[in-house]
Amino acid sequence: MEFEYPIEGGDFTRAGMASSQVKKVLKQLNIAPAIIKRIAVAMYEAEVNVVAHAFKGTMLVNIMPDKVFIKFIDEGPGIHDIDLAMQEGFSTATESVRQMGFGAGMGLPNIKKNVDELQISSVVNKGTTVELTTYIS
Amino acid sequence: MKLTEVVNKLELEVICGEDLLENTVTGGYCSDLLSDVMGNAQEGQVWLTIQVHNNIIAVASLKELSAILLVKGLKPGKETIETAIQQGIPILRTNETAFEIAGRLYNLIRQS
């Protein structure tokens, strides 16, 4: 089962909507609640990162019998140093984004903690791809 | 404990979600950083925060929190309330600070 959602950079009023939709689908498929909770955290953080840090992107979801694969592709500034970005507390979020409660530098660490496989690739001034894999059986 | 009991005992204002007060409260989580809540709050907890923008609803919904409790008399915007109703997240409000209301909520839950 495959579907995709567009994500608009800077549109904080809709941030998390795509993740909420996917969570509903996962529930309908009777995937274990504990696994859905972990996927929800990870995809929300990845979705918000596109909103907060990139210009626009797409969330691609592929639900297979044994795993859920979610890929975020964005056009944006890219990530200069992925190891640094993965560190808890590191954030380049702007002041206005911080005032809404983002920018703790906990998003990527949250993703790492909640998926089985995390793959990030990025080209500076071009964009970032984040791939999340969660095994469900 | 039911949310309705929390609302009554702590004298909270219900901004929206009157129909959801039968939700079960398992505890509370106090934070104004959304990723902190995403990473550490648990299902069924009441979330105490000063954040009022629309984004708090997606967090509460994805984490299946029992309610959002705005402290220090903060008011959510119209959009936040509309999204909360849509997503089925009760928004509560108190004039007390997070420190004060968290203390009272903690005692209430501990005694139950």
Ligand SMILES: Nc1ncnc2c1ncn2[C@@H]1O[C@H](COP(=O)(O)OP(=O)(O)OP(=O)(O)O)[C@@H](O)[C@H]1O
């Ligand atoms: N899609 C992206 N495009 C460009 N930069 C990104 C992207 N995702 C993450 N980053 C960079 O990595 C940093 C760390 O990301 P992380 O999600 O951990 O924290 P944050 O988004 O800054 O804050 P939080 O997630 O706690 O609200 C970001 O501040 C940003 O510099």
Ligand SMILES: [Mg+2]
């Ligand atoms: Mg983030």
